[in-house]
Amino acid sequence: MQGNTACAEGALAAGCRFFGGYPITPSTEIAELMARRMPKVGGTFVQMEDELASIASVIGASWTGTRAMTATSGPGFSLMMENIGYAIMTETPCVIVDVQRGGPSTGQPTRAAQGDMMQCRFGSHGDTSIIAVSPASVQEMYELTAKAFDLADRYRVPTFVMTDEIIGHMRERIAIPDAVGITPRRPLEQGSLPFAAGEDGVPGFPAFGNGYGVHVTGLTHDERGYPSSTDPHVHARLVSRLVEKVEGARREMADFTVTNPDAEVVFISYGAPVRSVEQAIRDMDDGRIGHLRLRVVWPFPDFALAAFTSARVFLMPELNLGQMAREAARLTNVPVVPVPEIGGELHLPDRLIALAEGYL
Amino acid sequence: MTGNQGGFQDWLREDRLPHIYCTGCGNGTVINCTLDAVDKMGWTPENTVFISGIGCSSRAPGYIVTDSLHTTHGRAIPFATGVKLSRPDLHVVVFTGDGDLAAIGGNHFIHACRRNIDLTVVCMNNFIYGMTGGQGSPCTPMGAISTTTPYGCNEPPFDLASLAVAAGANYVSRWTSYHVRELTKAIRAGLETPGFSLIEAVVQCPTGYGRKNRLREAGAMVAWMRDNAVLMQKWRRMQEEGLPLPSGAFPVGEFVRRNLPAMGVLE
Amino acid sequence: MRHEVRFSGFGGQGIILSAVILGRAAAIHDGKNAVQTQVYGPEARGGASMSAVIIDDEPILYPEVTSPDVYVIMSQEGFLKYGAGAPESAVMLLDAELVQDRPSCRYHAVPATSEAKNTLKKVIVANIVMLGALVATTGIVSEAAIEKAVLDSVPKGTEDLNLQALRLGFDLGRRSMKDEAA
Numbered sequence: 161m162q163g164n165t166a167c168a169e170g171a172l173a174a175g176c177r178f179f180g181g182y183p184i185t186p187s188t189e190i191a192e193l194m195a196r197r198m199p200k201v202g203g204t205f206v207q208m209e210d211e212l213a214s215i216a217s218v219i220g221a222s223w224t225g226t227r228a229m230t231a232t233s234g235p236g237f238s239l240m241m242e243n244i245g246y247a248i249m250t251e252t253p254c255v256i257v258d259v260q261r262g263g264p265s266t267g268q269p270t271r272a273a274q275g276d277m278m279q280c281r282f283g284s285h286g287d288t289s290i291i292a293v294s295p296a297s298v299q300e301m302y303e304l305t306a307k308a309f310d311l312a313d314r315y316r317v318p319t320f321v322m323t324d325e326i327i328g329h330m331r332e333r334i335a336i337p338d339a340v341g342i343t344p345r346r347p348l349e350q351g352s353l354p355f356a357a358g359e360d361g362v363p364g365f366p367a368f369g370n371g372y373g374v375h376v377t378g379l380t381h382d383e384r385g386y387p388s389s390t391d392p393h394v395h396a397r398l399v400s401r402l403v404e405k406v407e408g409a410r411r412e413m414a415d416f417t418v419t420n421p422d423a424e425v426v427f428i429s430y431g432a433p434v435r436s437v438e439q440a441i442r443d444m445d446d447g448r449i450g451h452l453r454l455r456v457v458w459p460f461p462d463f464a465l466a467a468f469t470s471a472r473v474f475l476m477p478e479l480n481l482g483q484m485a486r487e488a489a490r491l492t493n494v495p496v497v498p499v500p501e502i503g504g505e506l507h508l509p510d511r512l513i514a515l516a517e518g519y520l
Numbered sequence: 521m522t523g524n525q526g527g528f529q530d531w532l533r534e535d536r537l538p539h540i541y542c543t544g545c546g547n548g549t550v551i552n553c554t555l556d557a558v559d560k561m562g563w564t565p566e567n568t569v570f571i572s573g574i575g576c577s578s579r580a581p582g583y584i585v586t587d588s589l590h591t592t593h594g595r596a597i598p599f600a601t602g603v604k605l606s607r608p609d610l611h612v613v614v615f616t617g618d619g620d621l622a623a624i625g626g627n628h629f630i631h632a633c634r635r636n637i638d639l640t641v642v643c644m645n646n647f648i649y650g651m652t653g654g655q656g657s658p659c660t661p662m663g664a665i666s667t668t669t670p671y672g673c674n675e676p677p678f679d680l681a682s683l684a685v686a687a688g689a690n691y692v693s694r695w696t697s698y699h700v701r702e703l704t705k706a707i708r709a710g711l712e713t714p715g716f717s718l719i720e721a722v723v724q725c726p727t728g729y730g731r732k733n734r735l736r737e738a739g740a741m742v743a744w745m746r747d748n749a750v751l752m753q754k755w756r757r758m759q760e761e762g763l764p765l766p767s768g769a770f771p772v773g774e775f776v777r778r779n780l781p782a783m784g785v786l787e
Numbered sequence: 788m789r790h791e792v793r794f795s796g797f798g799g800q801g802i803i804l805s806a807v808i809l810g811r812a813a814a815i816h817d818g819k820n821a822v823q824t825q826v827y828g829p830e831a832r833g834g835a836s837m838s839a840v841i842i843d844d845e846p847i848l849y850p851e852v853t854s855p856d857v858y859v860i861m862s863q864e865g866f867l868k869y870g871a872g873a874p875e876s877a878v879m880l881l882d883a884e885l886v887q888d889r890p891s892c893r894y895h896a897v898p899a900t901s902e903a904k905n906t907l908k909k910v911i912v913a914n915i916v917m918l919g920a921l922v923a924t925t926g927i928v929s930e931a932a933i934e935k936a937v938l939d940s941v942p943k944g945t946e947d948l949n950l951q952a953l954r955l956g957f958d959l960g961r962r963s964m965k966d967e968a969a
Contacts, residue, residue, distance in 0.1 A: 178606050180598075204605045209631040213598035216591065220571070220602025223589060224610070228602070246592050270827050330850055331807060331823040333814040368587040368603065369610050371566045375533075375582055377590035386536060387582060387590075432850075439849035506851050 170305035177203035180217035225367030245284030271504025272325035296434035361405030423450030528555035544738025546697035546723030594624030633687030654728030690715030715782030796861030816932035919956015
């Protein structure tokens with residue numbers, strides 16, 4: 161099965177019943193599969209006029225209580241940013257798949273990159289926090305897309321599947337589970353204020369058409385959902401909660417694996433470069449190289465770095481000029497060395513071995 | 521001047537009052553006419569959703585008791601498309617303005633007409649960006665003064681109603697805030713018609729538009745609408761007979777009512 | 788044992804489909820591991836397209852082809868771009884008619900396109916003929932597996948034609964092996 165196909169199938173298995181999209185290489189296969197499959201599972205596929213409309217339709221659909229998704233790549237992702245901010249501000253669960261390609265601008269439509277990692281985190285204006293997962297295989301495209309829906313519903317925040325052309329277009333055998341665990345969106349208790357949150361910072365969801373009479377606005381709003389755009393306290397309280405409900409849950413939602421925790425030289429990877437690192441470690445076959453591989457990339461699991469108690473250096477191969485490396489460097493006193501690869505090729509395992517040897 | 525014609529007051533959030541609209545603004549009239557029409561349809565706050573973009577007109581859903589989305593500038597229609605396609609049993613009404621609908625949202629507007637998706641769009645056309653203080657819009661008439669057309673607007677305006685007809689909408693009409701009964705009836709016809717409906721409501725903005733264009737008083741603007749609005753039948757007759765159409769005059773009435781294939785209609 | 792197979796030709800020849808079918812034969816019907824990848828440009832037709840399959844008994848970690856041991860080349864442009872640098876230890880199948888050059892490694896010049904055109908009257912199945920020759924000359928997957936994979940992958944109503952093409956490819960491959968031995 162192809163990576164993009166697995167992404168769409170994982171979404172459907174997780175109960176996604178609305179897809180609004182616009183064709184763009186290298187993500188188009190996801191829309192094409194949704195166009196074929198959605199009507200057969202009683203869902204809705206709509207090809208919108210552009211990516212601004214795609215994400216808008218997804219947010220609208222989500223407010224009816226429907227699990228909703230869109231898929232795109234760099235240029236379309238850029239167009240979505242304003243409405244992604246709207247989804248963050250209005251706490252609208254939704255899943256956005258970015259099959260990353262070389263940028264900036266039109267760049268390399270058919271080649272892989274991981275150049276949008278900071279954009280998904282900081283691309284919308286204002287102070288925000290979001291969740292992002294990054295699959296490293298076709299199997300994970302299925303599993304992590306399904307998981308993204310649960311995370312989006314649990315924390316009521318846009319959740320990104322940050323994949324790339326390599327994983328999106330490669331074909332591997334996958335094992336499709338009989339069922340995907342689905343945690344339904346927690347409804348708002350009737351009579352409660354729609355934007356009043358409990359201890360976890362996440363309010364219950366008042367789906368449209370149930371008599372809640374909820375007003376949803378991108379303006380700064382109070383617990384009733386009413387605009388209150390000049391009161392500094394209302395704004396500070398709201399935006400702090402929107403950020404803290406995600407940042408404060410980074411341990412709860414963390415998803416990573418640790419290989420050789422006693423190693424002195426440690427790779428950190430996510431997405432396609434995971435495959436290069438795993439190959440390098442298997443080829444070296446001596447346990448001298450550690451590996452922290454991330455499946456949930458945002459929020460970054462800062463505490464995971466501490467698992468490598470003997471680490472002298474973290475090496476971070478990415479298909480960009482060092483984006484997540486900057487985040488890792490911020491979180492540890494151990495030097496973090498970016499290992500960039502741009503242009504569409506994946507890091508050669510031999511290059512990683514030679515690099516690691518240099519630090520041993 | 522709106523009169524209390526029906527049950528629209530049941531639809532208002534009293535705890536949101538007072539509203540932000542200026543004295544003399546025409547938007548309140550259009551909101552009342554819309555709620556009156558919705559009420560006459562027998563719809564309820566539980567099965568009706570109001571959606572809007574950004575601008576003065578788009579603040580309307582915040583004063584209404586139903587579920588509502590006050591979205592981003594120009595994008596109300598694609599948000600509404602997502603709601604309607606997911607829950608075709610809900611009645612979805614969009615409030616928008618000339619800047620929101622025709623400038624930043626122009627592409628969404630024509631594509632929604634093409635899809636003929638079952639939404640009713642009520643556009644309050646005040647010829648201006650009111651909320652940001654009176655800048656020119658795609659509907660500012662030639663020669664009119666705004667803060668960004670200080671020497672008179674030198675771009676021809678859009679004719680929103682004709683645009684919607686050309687793009688495929690099933691129901692299109694234009695009235696003004698002077699024509700309260702006709703406007704209410706037209707909105708009702710739009711709500712009744714399956715597919716995309718546009719009701720263009722020309723409204724006075726004494727603060728942002730009138731002040732700069734020798735129509736300082738709300739009453740003067742309403743009188744201007746009364747005097748320049750030409751009933752559609754008369755307008756067409758004048759056109760057919762080759763009579764000169766007076767400068768500043770515009771047609772009001774039903775532009776189209778038809779039954780083209782539509783999307784999002786509950787079967 | 789890791790095998791890396793690189794396919795190249797021009798867009799529209801079914802270069803990507805060939806790789807998908809080979810990968811499916813290995814992963815689904817032969818019980819091995821396989822990863823299929825591709826490089827493509829903006830052209831839907833023409834240009835030099837490339838696809839690849841890695842077949843291994845072990846789980847495949849690094850998914851990209853770095854040093855192919857098998858080449859399947861179906862255009863001169865594809866040969867120049869993706870085949871000319873083949874190492875001496877590799878084996879190459881090339882379309883006898885569409886590729887003018889010959890590599891320095893072992894090769895089989897298979898008249899896939901001309902046979903598809905003349906014998907089967909459908910040039911579109913040249914890639915399937917080539918797949919048959921590939922399996923017959925290298926044994927990289929079993930003949931039973933590739934047959935099943937072809938049937939899984941081709942449009943309904945074309946199964947017989949494609950199976951014919953595949954078996955024609957088996958014959959051409961075996962003939963080429965015999966010629967080589969002689």
